[in-house]
Amino acid sequence: MGRKGMIGILVCCFFVLISFPAGVLAEKPASLSIALLGDLTGPYASVVGPMAPGAEDAVQYVNEELGGIDGVKLKLHVRDCTGKAALGLQQYAELIGSTPKPLFFGVPHTPTAEALREKIIRDDVIGFFPGSVPDLYPQGNSYSFYALYAEQSAVFIRWLRANWKEKRNPRVAIITWDQAYGRAMLTPEFFDYCKKMKVDIVAQELFGVRDLDLTTHMVRIRSKNPDWVIANNTGSGPLAILRAAKELGMKIKFANNVGGDWGTIRLDPELFEDSISVMHMASFDNTDHPGIKKVFSYLKKNKRGIKEQTAFYVLGWQYVLMIHKTVSDAVAKVGWDKLNTAAIKSEMNNLTNWEPLDGVVKITYTDKVRHSHWLRIYKIKGGKLVPPGGKLGGSEFVEAPDLTPLKFR
Amino acid sequence: MWRPCGTFDDTYEKDISIVRTPAQWSITVAGLAVLAVLPLFASGYFMTTVNLIAISIISAQGLGILTGLTGQISLGQGAFMGVGAYTLMMLMNYLGFSFWLALPCAMVSAGIIGLIFGLPSLRIKGFYLAMATLSAQFIIPWVITNVRPDLTGGTSTINIQYPSLFGLDLSKQSSMYYVIIFFTIAILYLTRNLARSKIGRAFVAIRDNDLAAEIMGLEVFRYKLLSFTICSMYAGLAGSLWVLWVGAVNVDSFTLHESIWFLGMIIVGGLGSIPGVCFGVIFIRVLELFVQQISPPIAALFPDAIGAAIKSGLSPFTFGLVILLFLIYEPRGLAHRWEIVKHFYRRWPFSY
Amino acid sequence: MLTMQFLVTGILTGGIYALVAVSIVLIYKATRIFNFAVGEMLALGGYFCYSFVVWGGLPLWISLPGALVMAVIVGALVERLVLRPLLSQPLLTIIMATLALSVLLKGIMLMVWTGYDVGFPKNLLPGKTVLVGMIAMSHELLWAFGITLVAFAGLAYFFMKTRTGLKMRGVSEDHELSMACGVNIVTIFAVTWMLAAVMGTLAGFLMGYRLALAPSYTPLLALKAFPAVIFGGLESIPGALIGGLLIGVIEGLVGGLIDPNLGEVSAYILLLLVLIFKPEGLFGLKRIERV
Incomplete structure (x- = not known):
């Protein structure tokens, strides 16, 4: 190749690179862009990964069965930040610069979500983030997938107290991952709540993702003699905890938050027998549920594997259905030409006891509270998630105690 | 310090200057100008x-x-x-x-x-x-x-x-x-x-x-x-x-x-070379983005199961493969290749 | 009593670290290359074993040797396709190549086994927790420790008694001299990589069986082995065993008695001290260049 050819190519490359045009929302757009930007193949993959197929299937459902939003089809952009906030930030910049810019960003990766919190306010879009306080408060443009992690644990604490028969206080030990997600449950409000419910937190241990043996931690917990161990963990974490407990011959019961979903339990169902999981959704094992049936029909239709059948798959659905609902309502009120983030936000803040798909999930957001309080508590029996029974242990959604930090209420 | 033949330093200032020839000056000024106006476009x-x-x-x-x-x-x-x-x-x-x-x-x-x-x-x-x-x-x-x-x-x-x-x-x-x-x-x-x-x-x-x-x-x-x-x-x-x-x-x-x-x-x-380090950074950072971009369209060409596998694994696979091939064929780094290209232009059309 | 428990658990866990450490040491000793892909290679080995057990439905006594055979193939391929074209290139370039290899292998794992966690079926290794007084010893860790000891005994036999082993020792002493003596050092490099892959596979299987396998965190086990390698000395195989056990014990004792959070970092603090005061490691050769 000659010198001129090379220079020509370089010049072309330069112009292609710098010419990413910006644009505005048309009157009735051809399609509505939404984004999903998360850790799909990195450290959180086994939990978060299924959210992408879930959102894809839900977009298919909305576009084909519900006819889009007032005839406008949804268009989903998925980006995988592989667990790196820096890459997530670049991908966010890419998506926000595309035309039309996505109005919603689902970000199932805590560090990226925390870095994006301020940016989505400035860029006037809406974020759908994990349930840790720094992601959501002070109230901005971000909404949580589910209740705060501390509230999920609190639902368990309340259930434990309600069904406690002995005179002494129940003794609970905490063991969780030493990173943003694992630590998200350790808020001062949670400890205050335990004190209020007269549940004693007797031990608190942190462990690393690559610790393959937790005997040391569990021996330390054993010396405090707790009745229950609670965690905010997923995947190999709960497995390591329970295995160490079993080896030490500890008669201890285990409770987990949304991380204790099907993906985790399938690793070793026997080990999880009689554990408690607090979830934000109806159980996949309740196959008579009409909403779960719908979800299953799509799992089957798109040939998803058993590994996609997890809580985050349903979160993908929840995300897309929430967009369908709020944007439809906003359009009905103000019309396409005046549709903006403020209008959608006001619809979001008015979601009250909204139950898509006949109650697979239940959502309430308000102007003040940007995470939904509705949770369900499950016990694991034979690898299935079933209601645990007892007081507050039915098969209905229960409202979690409000553990929003005081300064944000 | 190496320079093209025919360029002589007749003062000490010239001898210690970083930007030497008129061509280098014009490239430097043009480069800085491009960098200055880049955000506008x-x-x-x-x-x-x-x-x-x-x-x-x-x-x-x-x-x-x-x-x-x-x-x-x-x-x-x-x-x-x-x-x-x-x-x-x-x-x-x-x-x-x-x-x-x-x-x-x-x-x-x-x-x-x-x-x-x-x-x-x-x-x-x-x-x-x-x-x-x-x-x-x-x-x-x-x-x-x-x-x-x-x-x-x-x-x-x-x-x-x-x-x-x-x-x-x-x-x-x-x-x-x-x-x-x-x-x-x-x-x-x-x-x-x-x-x-x-x-x-x-x-x-x-x-x-x-x-x-x-x-x-x-x-x-x-x-x-x-x-x-x-x-x-x-x-x-x-x-x-x-x-x-x-x-x-x-x-x-x-x-x-x-x-x-x-x-x-x-x-x-390329170790020990200042432009080499810059090339290396640009190469890896751009490659990082590039492999993220290519995997979804390539995955779409394949049927469900294979496509899903490709979507998740193709980015790191390509990233590793490109660097590996690069190292095998250019073990001395981008700076070395840059020298070769420079020589090619200086001697063009008399290549050897 | 508790201290004893921490000590015992530490030693048993240290066995797995030692396997990873020896995988690094073998390669370093023969080729002066620090293999950054060791984590991914061990995870790959674990996945091979998983596939034989779960997809193939084979019993462990076929699956594990099967996985080891696969590991040998992988080791040979890596040597042939990656390392051999780079022979006689600068050392840092080759180290960089192992880094690129680690990303490549991760991609392969994501494609074949997806990014989701997978677990081995239970009761592959028979037995149950052994209780000595109050000290619990999990049968999995006991098995792991046993496998480690057998592997090290095998290595010792290999290096002491077999011709190839002797050649390998010669090559690690001096490349040129060995070549002059008629040793085909390219073959020796290939054998080294195969052996390292086998050791890694054992560790990968034990790690996977103990916890679960995932392309994201299984390779991180290698980070536990780095200080073990330096403690023992980069060139000493018995050093790798003792270094591994030592790291396990430090983690167990510091973690148990002070704060579990300190476990891993304490190993690195100690590593720093060792490097300042006894730079050749506890068992390394004195001939390493010092300043």
């Missing part, structure tokens, strides 16, 4: 990437001095960036320093920490030294998350107030670009001069043969520590600019993975 995405590349170049130049010039391997560059970033954040958020005042402090603190982790170089070199710096990559994040989580935020993210400069709000990628690119050019200029100064020559002497260097009267240990300090001060500057770039600081950004890849960037670029 480019999209936010492009600017975000340019900023990340510029920040990485600063950090990689530091490592280039340590590894390329002085011959000491460091696996702690990411952690030293973290030191700079957290120093900056804490000075700004708790002591009310302005960004501009906190920036040199962050550089100094990173420099001191780097000096401490460079101390083992008194007795060891090669891979044992790499492991000593690797320990920085574990000890520093541990200190950040566990010692004073009330100040550092533990594992969660802490935001900073975006600074402003002469009334220009630096919260936008296109405006913070000017700050970042200013520091990058300054660092390049500084590194260029450092490399050909007494200090730089001492570094090279130590790299080539430390015994000989000592016999010639160099205080080897002092220069090694100096190299470590300069390297981590660069990292501190890069870390501070990183905080500006993200608008927040999180310990997750300064992982071992980052540190190892900084080493990777300078090796791909």
